[in-house]
Amino acid sequence: MLSKKTKYGIKALTYLARRPDRKPVQTTIISQSENISLKFLESILLSLRKAGFLGSKKGKGGGYYLIREPKNIIMTDVIRILEGPIAMLPCVSLNYYEKCSDCPNESLCAVNKLMIQVRDCTLRVLGENTLEDIAGSVK
C-alpha cells in the first residue's frame, strides 16, 4: 500500500506542475486545493525541497515552487524519496538490499524469484513516467 505521505507528495507536485507559472505557492493554498492536512503537508514539502525537487521562499509572497521541469522529474526518484524502497521485499531491493534471515539460499527461493519480476515491471512503469506524463502538459 502506498502511504498517504507519498500520495500527498505526488498530488502536491502535480498541483505545482499544472500551474501556469513557477511562482511560489503557499502551503495553505496547496493544502486547501488538494484536501491535505496543513501541517502534514508542510513536512512533506520540506523533504521534497531537501531532495532537490522544490525550491522555497520565505516571508510574504513566499511558498514552494518547482525548480525542475516536470518532464525531467522521474517518478521512481519521487517515490524513493517519499516512500522508500520500491521492491516488495528487502532481498530483491536494488537500493535497500537486505538478506532474509530465514532464507538459506536466495537463488532457490520462490518468493524471491517472483518478487524480482514484480520489481522489474514496477520499476519500468515508474521509470517511464515523468511528472509531466501524469500531470498532463497544462500550460
Add this chain to the structure above:
Amino acid sequence: MLSKKTKYGIKALTYLARRPDRKPVQTTIISQSENISLKFLESILLSLRKAGFLGSKKGKGGGYYLIREPKNIIMTDVIRILEGPIAMLPCVSLNYYEKCSDCPNESLCAVNKLMIQVRDCTLRVLGENTLEDIAGSVK
C-alpha cells in the same frame, strides 16, 4: 512491502509443491524446514485451506497437502488471499475498490493514473506465474 504472512504462505506452498508426493505434511515439518514460527504458520495454512488451496487431515499421520496441481495455482489468487488487495491504492483496486475521500475527480488524479499502470503490470506478472513456475517442476 510484502507481509511475512504472504511470504511464509508462498514458501509453505512451494515446499509442498516440491514434495515428491501429495501426502499430508505436518506443520512442524514445514515450520522447521522453512524457519517459520509454528503458531504463526498454523494460522496461515488454515486460511490457505479455507481458500481451497490446501486440504488437511487430522490425527496421527495427518497434516496439510496440496489439493490442486501447482500449475493450476495462480499467484494472483494466492496473494489476494494472504495479502489482500494487490493495488497500491484502494481507488485503483479491482477487487477492493474504495473512493478516496480527498479526491474530487478520480479521472484527473495523477496518482490514480500512475497507480493504474503499476497495478496492471503487477497483475500481469502475478497472473502469468503459477506455483509450478516459481517452485520449479521438481518431481
Add this chain to the structure above:
DNA sequence: CAAATAACCTAGTAACCCGATAGGGTATTA
C-alpha cells in the same frame, strides 16, 4: 524599524497493524 508573513524545526501522540505467542478445544487415528 517593526509587524506581518510563511517557511522551517522539534517533539509528541493516538490509532493502527504486524508478527508472534499462549492456551486451549476438537477431530482423527493407531
Add this chain to the structure above:
DNA sequence: TAATACCCTATCGGGTTACTAGGTTATTTG
C-alpha cells in the same frame, strides 16, 4: 483410549503511520 495434530480465540509488545502542537527563523512590506 491415548496420542496426535489440526483448529480456534485471545492477547500483546513493538513498530509505523498520519497527524497535531507549538514554536523559531528568515523575508518582505508598510
